[in-house]
Every structure is written in C-alpha cells, then in structure tokens.
Amino acid sequence: MSFLTVQNLTATYGVSQALFGVDLTMAEGEVTALMGRNGMGKSTTVKAICQMIRSEGTLTLDGLNLHDLPSHKVARKGVGLVPEGRRCFADLTVRENLVAAARPGDWNMAKVAELFPRLGEREGQRAVSLSGGEQQMLAIGRALMTNPRxxxxxxxTExxxxIIRQxxxxxxxxxxxxxxxxxxxxxxxxxxxAAVSDKAVILERGKTVWAGAMADLTPEISERFVGV
Structure with missing residues (x-):
C-alpha cells in the first residue's frame, strides 16, 4: 500500500470545478515533484490533501481516509505544509514561530537551527524583520517542528x-x-x-496527464506539459 494515495481526485471552488481527476501515489521517504504550468491545479491539489477545500475521490494517508478529517487533524496525522507565500507569524520571534508549531518527535529548535543556521542566529528576532529568504527558511522549519511524515x-524557492535558493x-x-x-x-x-526528486506527476487542466520516474521525464514531455 502506498503511503499517500490520491486517486481520481476532484475538487471545486463554489460552482467552479478545479480538479477533474488527479492521481498521485507516494511511498515513505520518497520525493515527488508535482508539476504543470500555472493554473493547472497544483496548489488546489495541495489544498485538497490538507483538507483546506472540499474534494471527492480517494485520498488516504497510510490507509487513513483524509476526507474524514478537518484540516487541523490532517496536520496532526503527519502532514506538514510550507504554503505559498510563507505566512509566518509576523509579530512573533523566530523561536516563538517554531515553538508554536511544535509537536513531539525528533525535530526541535536545535535540529532546525542545524539545518538552517540563520534561524539559530536570529531566534530572538521578530519574523517581520527577516529577509524573504529567511522567512522561507522559517516556514520550512515551522513545518518540520510539527514532525511531519x-x-x-x-x-x-519562488x-x-x-544563494538562498541553493x-x-x-x-x-x-x-x-x-x-x-x-x-x-x-x-x-x-x-x-530533477536533482532531488524520485518521480514526477504532471497536471494539466486539473488532471494527471503524466506520472513516472524523474529519470523518464524527457525534454519532449517536459516541453509539452511544463514549458512556457
């Protein structure tokens, strides 16, 4: 059984349908790139996985039906989200941002600071005073503090x-x-x-149109579905 299973996933915003059949599977420890041009349903798929929008179809995490859970319980079951736009708590310090999200597990302040030394150096600063790159590191560190699976x-990296991207x-x-x-x-x-992902899933118009090993993603496929 796959760790994450998304099958024939559909979703709507009010009366407008955004997803028309997304299929995606992941194993534990696997890195998957969710790809496609702008507006093809990538962020909507993420919102559906996190139960931030209503969706239909198969959506399970380690055999658990995510449709049965509100978004905060999805997070408690091990889904950590680094959202587009960072969304750090501006008036809280770096430490307070991290501690606010903490759940029991291996990830703690020291481990986050080891991964991102800049956060350790700035743990007493308010998030609003950080650079955009540092805020992005903070958003990732905050997600890791939930000890996600x-x-x-x-x-x-947008x-x-x-240098920060690297x-x-x-x-x-x-x-x-x-x-x-x-x-x-x-x-x-x-x-x-390509350097970090094991496989890729490509969406077009809210539907999976290609999935496979990253090594099998040819320039022709990439140009057809991802290129500008």
Missing part, C-alpha cells in the same frame, strides 16, 4: 535570491538523505527538481 512545499535546495537534499519524510514539491526549477 509528509512534507509539502508549495513554491518554496522569488528568492539564488541553501533551501541543499536542505531538501539533506532531508531526503537523512530522514524518512516523504516530500511533495511544487517548484518552477526543473533542474533543481
């Missing part, structure tokens, strides 16, 4: 300086190598996705 990152990609490679956390990635950098 599935970590979802929605455009975690709009960041190249720090975040290096951290993701460490997570893959040193933990059993499954990681679902949405990002525009095909080169970086």
């Amino acid at each position: 599935l970590l979802i990152l929605d455009e975690a 709009g960041l300086a190249p 720090e975040i990609w290096a951290a993701l490679r460490r997570l893959k190598q040193e933990t059993s956390v499954a990681i679902l990635l949405i990002d525009k950098s095909l080169k970086e996705l």
Whole structure:
C-alpha cells in the first residue's frame, strides 16, 4: 500500500470545478515533484490533501481516509505544509514561530537551527524583520517542528535570491538523505527538481496527464506539459 494515495481526485471552488481527476501515489521517504504550468491545479491539489477545500475521490494517508478529517487533524496525522507565500507569524520571534508549531518527535529548535543556521542566529528576532529568504527558511522549519511524515512545499524557492535558493535546495537534499519524510514539491526549477526528486506527476487542466520516474521525464514531455 502506498503511503499517500490520491486517486481520481476532484475538487471545486463554489460552482467552479478545479480538479477533474488527479492521481498521485507516494511511498515513505520518497520525493515527488508535482508539476504543470500555472493554473493547472497544483496548489488546489495541495489544498485538497490538507483538507483546506472540499474534494471527492480517494485520498488516504497510510490507509487513513483524509476526507474524514478537518484540516487541523490532517496536520496532526503527519502532514506538514510550507504554503505559498510563507505566512509566518509576523509579530512573533523566530523561536516563538517554531515553538508554536511544535509537536513531539525528533525535530526541535536545535535540529532546525542545524539545518538552517540563520534561524539559530536570529531566534530572538521578530519574523517581520527577516529577509524573504529567511522567512522561507522559517516556514520550512515551522513545518518540520510539527514532525511531519509528509512534507509539502508549495513554491518554496519562488522569488528568492539564488544563494538562498541553493541553501533551501541543499536542505531538501539533506532531508531526503537523512530522514524518512516523504516530500511533495511544487517548484518552477526543473533542474533543481530533477536533482532531488524520485518521480514526477504532471497536471494539466486539473488532471494527471503524466506520472513516472524523474529519470523518464524527457525534454519532449517536459516541453509539452511544463514549458512556457
């Protein structure tokens, strides 16, 4: 049985249908790139997995039906989300942001600071005073403090300086190598996705149109479904 199973997933925003049949499976410790052009349903799929919108179809985590749970209980079952736009608690310090999300497990302040030394150096600063890249590191650290089994990152490197992007990609490679956390990635950098992901799932118009090993994602497939 797959750790995460998404099958024939459909979802709507009011009367507008956004997903028309998303299929996606993940094993524990696996890194999957969720790909597609803008507006094809990637973030909506993430919201459906996290039960932030109503959806239908098969949606299970380690055999548990996520449709039966509200979003906060999905998080407690081991789904950690790094949302698009970071959404740190601006008036709280770095430490307070991290502690607010903490759940029992291996991840703690010291371990997050080891992964992102900048956060350890700035633990007493308010989140609003951090750079955009540091806020993104804080958002990732906050998700890790929930001790997730599935970590979802929605455009975690978008709009960041190249040096910060590389720090975040290096951290993701460490997570893959040193933990059993499954990681679902949405990002525009095909080169970086290819370097860290085991497989890819491509969406077009709210439906899975290709899925397979990242090594099997040819330039022709990428150009057809992902290229501008």
